[in-house]
Amino acid sequence: RKEVEQDPGPFNVPEGATVAFNCTYSNSASQSFFWYRQDCRKEPKLLMSVYSSGNEDGRFTAQLNRASQYISLLIRDSKLSDSATYLCVVNPTYSGGYQKVTFGTGTKLQVIP
């Protein structure tokens, strides 16, 4: 099983719609989680962290479900400018203290006028 899995999409949604993506992870010891946004041919940029209690930033809400080992990203009132690929990041801690940051393959969102 891959460490981090995402549905690649694409998710095609009309402007104003609500859309949600999930990201599952395999390492139950994972401690921190993040969502990134990547525009076409650009570098990924941090969108938001995912806390145990959830995290909301404007139209974006991130949730963590430790029991089922997944994180989610909800986008309300979708804008054309939200069209991008959304990557999840899971940060496990290894016994040696070294930490590898693993990215999911990303979910592509296309918001349609």
Next chain:
Amino acid sequence: NAGVTQTPKFQVLKTGQSMTLQCAQDMNHEYMSWYRQDPGMGLRLIHYSVGAGITDQGEVPNGYNVSRSTTEDFPLRLLSAAPSQTSVYFCASGRAGVNTGELFFGEGSRLTVL
């Protein structure tokens, strides 16, 4: 604010040539890493470092070398380029610890191997 600077942005190599992709950050981050991104494959970790003198392999280390002699710099060396190494390469840095996943990326280096 410079952040993470990668050079070169574009490079064309012939099979068998060697080269170094440079990465520098000015945020005093302990953690630095190199990823390659291919269509449909997402970001795959090549090598990473948690501080000067400390490096480790990621998922796809074969054909690449790294070193970390200073906090600021983390160069990626291609020893003998192969067409399979045609890709977009991203360098990223962040703080070590629980929040290591908060990474800052360079703009990427687009490498073509003929």
